[in-house]
Amino acid sequence: xxxxxxxxxxxxxxxxVVYTAxxxxxxxxxxxxxxxxxxxxxxxxxxxxxxxxxxxxxxxLGGSTLFIADATGIVTHxxxxxxxxxxxxxxxxxxxxxxxxxxxCADPIGRFVxxxxxxxxxxxxxxxxxxxxxxxxxxxxxxxxxPVDVAVSEDGRYVYVLDGDAANxxxxxxxxxxxDLVPVAGGIGVGAGPRxxxxxxxxxxxxxxx
Numbered sequence: 452x453x454x455x456x457x458x459x460x461x462x463x464x465x466x467x468v469v470y471t472a473x474x475x476x477x478x479x480x481x482x483x484x485x486x487x488x489x490x491x492x493x494x495x496x497x498x499x500x501x502x503x504x505x506x507x508x509x510x511x512l513g514g515s516t517l518f519i520a521d522a523t524g525i526v527t528h529x530x531x532x533x534x535x536x537x538x539x540x541x542x543x544x545x546x547x548x549x550x551x552x553x554x555x556c557a558d559p560i561g562r563f564v565x566x567x568x569x570x571x572x573x574x575x576x577x578x579x580x581x582x583x584x585x586x587x588x589x590x591x592x593x594x595x596x597x598p599v600d601v602a603v604s605e606d607g608r609y610v611y612v613l614d615g616d617a618a619n620x621x622x623x624x625x626x627x628x629x630x631d632l633v634p635v636a637g638g639i640g641v642g643a644g645p646r647x648x649x650x651x652x653x654x655x656x657x658x659x660x661x
Contacts, residue, residue: 457471457472457473457480458472458473458474458505458506458507459471459472459505459506459507459508460472460508461508461509461510461517463510463514463531463536464510464513464514465513465514466483466514466535466536467483467484467486468481468482468483468484468494468536469481469482469483469484469491470482470508470510470517470538471508472505472506472507472508472519473496473505474504474505474506474522476496477498477499477500477501477502477503477504477505478496478497478498478499478503478505479496479497479499479505479508479517479519479529479538479540480493480496480497481493481494481495481496481497481536481537481538482494483536494535494536494537495537495538497529497537497538497540498540499519499521499527499540502523503521503523504521504522504523505519505520505521505522506520506521506522506550506553507519507520507553507554507555507566508520508555509555509556509557509564510531510557511528511557511561511564511579511584512557512559512560512561513561514531514536515530515531515533515584516528516529516530516531516579516584517529517531517538518555518557518564518577518586519540519543519555520550520553520554520555520566521543521550522550522551522553523550524545524546524547524548524550525543525544525545525546526543526544526546526555526564526566526577526586526588527540527541527542527543527586528540528541528542528543528584528585528586529541530584541583541584541585542585543585543586544577544585544586544587544588545588546566546568546575546588547571548568548570548571548573549568549570549571550568550570551568551569551570552569552570552599553566553567553568553569554566554567554599554600554601555567556600556601556602556603557579557603558603558607558610558625559603559605559606559607560606560607561579562578562579562607562627562630563576563577563578563579563589563625563630564576564577564579564586565577565601565603565610567598567599567600567601567612568598569597569598569599569615572593572595572596572597572598573591573592573593573598574591574592574593574594574595574598574601574610574612574632575588575590575591575592576588576589576590576591576592576630576631576632577589577630578630589629589630590626590629590630590631590632592612592623592631592632594612594621594623594632594634595612595614595617595621596614596616596617597614597615597616597617598612598613598614598615599613599614599615599646599647599648600612600613600646600647600648601613601648602648602649602650603625603650604650605650607625607627608624608625608627609622609623609624609625609635610622610623610624610625610632611623611648611650612632613641613646613647613648614638615646617638618640618641618642619638619639619640619641620638620639620641620648621634621638622634622635622637622638622639623635
């Protein structure tokens with residue numbers, strides 16, 4: 452893996468390591484920051500099952516698990532070595548609907564992972580199994596017409612979904628048991644053509660709305 456042409460990338464919160472989704476290579480690239488050379492250096496190329504097409508990544512609580520959305524219709528996970536950042540790929544769950552332009556986001560409490568499927572008009576909640584980190588589909592929401600990205604509040608109580616067509620952020624309360632997204636009245640306008648959502652941006656818009 453070179454990182455060139457990666458479909459997605461995510462940085463580890465504590466280690467100087469970056470992961471890239473190498474769709475064409477059916478692998479996850481692992482890179483470490485080389486302080487001497489001032490650049491990223493390859494650590495490993497974690498091969499996935501033949502035919503895999505990784506397109507979106509998210510790191511779980513403390514960077515202990517990497518979640519991987521695959522264009523073939525599955526969300527898998529890989530254990531992260533706490534010292535080196537190297538990966539040990541494992542299984543996952545099948546999801547329905549188109550995975551085109553899918554995005555992933557893990558909640559900061561470590562309970563759920565959220566998969567946004569724009570073409571399917573769906574946000575899928577996957578529960579993270581204790582101990583193994585296995586992502587299990589537990590709920591879906593079609594409340595947003597064209598969801599293109601998702602963010603979760605720092606306390607894990609609220610989920611924010613960006614609607615690309617409506618240029619609006621919908622606010623949901625997260626059911627902490629089932630993972631259901633319960634709509635909260637009133638959205639947040641964000642202007643035309645948004646495609647990415649940052650938690651800091653949402654919090655600023657909420658503060659301005661009050």
